[in-house]
Every structure is written in structure tokens, then in C-alpha cells.
Amino acid sequence: MSQEFEIVREFEVDVPPEQVWEAITHGTGGYLWPMDPPEPREGGQGPFGSTVTAWDPPHRYTNRSEDVGFPTQSLNQLDYTIEPRDGGRRSWVRYVHSGIFTDDWNNQYDGASKHTNFYLHTLCEYLTHFAPRPVTFTQLQGPEGSRTPRALAAAARALGLADDAAAGAKVTVRGPGGQDLDAVLDYRNPYFIGLRTDHALVRFFGRGNWGAPLGISVHDFAPDADAGAEGAAWQGWLDAVFSRP
Structure with a gap:
């Protein structure tokens, strides 16, 4: 049975918002996997055939896909909100992954939630220790x-x-x-x-x-x-x- 899901995480990292923005839009190989950067405008093409639905550098980025390509999911959306802290020396990030799982909801949600924690931790490790070095x-x-x-x-x-x-x-x-x-x-x-x-x-x-x-x-x-x-x-x-x- 199809059912919506939402995974929300908030964290702070000791780099300016511009560095977080670069990582989530262009430096993805440093912590996730390499992917084509999104077209820098609302309505532009995002990774894996998604559509950019919010583009406000370096504060808000959202992409949405209604053709996910997985038999267990029919809708996927990733939303990032980035705010400066300590005069712009730090960043507060709110990440929301939402969509619809079409089958095996509990197992799919459990996997996505635990993977989210690990990926976002790796993002912070990348930003803190290695960015913006090429990978x-x-x-x-x-x-x-x-x-x-x-x-x-x-x-x-x-x-x-x-x-x-x-x-x-x-x-x-x-x-x-x-x-x-x-x-x-x-x-x-x-x-x-x-x-x-x-x-x-x-x-x-x-x-x-x-x-x-x-x-x-x-x-x-x-x-x-x-x-x-x-x-x-x-x-x-x-x-x-x-x-x-």
C-alpha cells in the first residue's frame, strides 16, 4: 500500500553557508556520490531527472521527482534549508527527505532513515576536514x-x-x-x-x-x-x- 514518508534532520557545521551550498549542489562526490549539478534555477533539471522546485543560493534548494524509477517508490523530494550562525562562520542546516513508498513501507523507511544519518554525518566530515579539495x-x-x-x-x-x-x-x-x-x-x-x-x-x-x-x-x-x-x-x-x- 502506498504511504507518504518524511525524514527530517537538523544539524550545525563549522563552515559558512556557501560551503554547504557548494557541497550539496556541486561537491556531492565528496560525501555521497558524484552526480550532475542541478540547473541553477527553479524549474531546471536536477539530478536523476528531478526538477528544481526551489533555488535560492546559498539558503534553499529543493528537487522533486515523480518518476523515481524504483518499484517501491513513486515520489521523492529533497529539501535543504541553510542559515548562517555566528556571523556566517557556521551553518545551521535543515534537511527534509519526503515522498511516497509504494511497498514494504516499514523496511523502506527504516533503511532510508538510517542511511540519512550516515550520509549527513559524512557530509559534515567532508566539510570539516576535506572540502573543497577535489575527490x-x-x-x-x-x-x-x-x-x-x-x-x-x-x-x-x-x-x-x-x-x-x-x-x-x-x-x-x-x-x-x-x-x-x-x-x-x-x-x-x-x-x-x-x-x-x-x-x-x-x-x-x-x-x-x-x-x-x-x-x-x-x-x-x-x-x-x-x-x-x-x-x-x-x-x-x-x-x-x-x-x-
Whole structure:
């Protein structure tokens, strides 16, 4: 049965509104995934065939799509309101994701809500530590064996993360090829893990609770980053983790 949904989040970040605006309209690869910037006017074309319904830089941006392309959703809208704080040195952001889920409402809402928290946290990490550096983006998906709620815990063990390692801890993890990576564990819950190194954000998505394989995205801000080599290395890591007995 079709039913409307609305996910609302508010947060502050220590950058001016102009930097938040740049990130949500042009710098999306730094924290989400690369996408074409919206046409800068009301009525213009937004990402994935959406329509820009509000355009007031750097304060308000909304896009709306009535042809989402997913069998479980018929309407999608993203709305951002940005206000200056502390004389423009900080920003207050209100984010509203709304629309209509057409099937499996509880599961769809649960996944969208938890993903929202992680994506917005990653946006703040990007703005605070890396923006406006150019990014090399890589996205990977685990094999069928990672399509389970236990997949994220398996990835954590492969990384060498202690069970009691919590967000904010400095850690050394085992990356591709057994390489040690020094990082800050910037996010951790039963669904997602976020690592921040000196030059990258590495995100682990435990999507088995929603019937999907584990995913990894790497947002690398090093000037010599190689998406192909990085993708192959992390894909090999993923495949090895989930091919083990």
C-alpha cells in the first residue's frame, strides 16, 4: 500500500553557508556520490531527472521527482534549508527527505532513515576536514555472501576493529593487501562504519538488514588517487572476506 514518508534532520557545521551550498549542489562526490549539478534555477533539471522546485543560493534548494524509477517508490523530494550562525562562520542546516513508498513501507523507511544519518554525518566530515579539495570516488559492492545482517560484523573483524572500539577512537585497521591504515573511527553502529584517514573517507554500508549486499565507498582526496587501482584493491578485500568459510 502506498504511504507518504518524511525524514527530517537538523544539524550545525563549522563552515559558512556557501560551503554547504557548494557541497550539496556541486561537491556531492565528496560525501555521497558524484552526480550532475542541478540547473541553477527553479524549474531546471536536477539530478536523476528531478526538477528544481526551489533555488535560492546559498539558503534553499529543493528537487522533486515523480518518476523515481524504483518499484517501491513513486515520489521523492529533497529539501535543504541553510542559515548562517555566528556571523556566517557556521551553518545551521535543515534537511527534509519526503515522498511516497509504494511497498514494504516499514523496511523502506527504516533503511532510508538510517542511511540519512550516515550520509549527513559524512557530509559534515567532508566539510570539516576535506572540502573543497577535489575527490576521487570509488564505490564497491560485496558478493552474495555479504547479503546478511552479519556482514558488517564480518567486515569489522577483517579490519581488525575491536568490538568495543567506538566512534571517535583512533585505530589502525587492515586494509587491502594487509596494509595497515591509520584512521579515526568517525562513525560506528550495527549498520555502518566510517573511517577517516589523512586523505580519505572510507564508508562501509551493512545493508543486509534490508536485503542488499555490503557496500563500500571511498572518497579519496589525495592528488594522486587512482580510482581503478583503489577499486580493485578494495573489491579484492571484500571478495576475500566473504569467500572465507
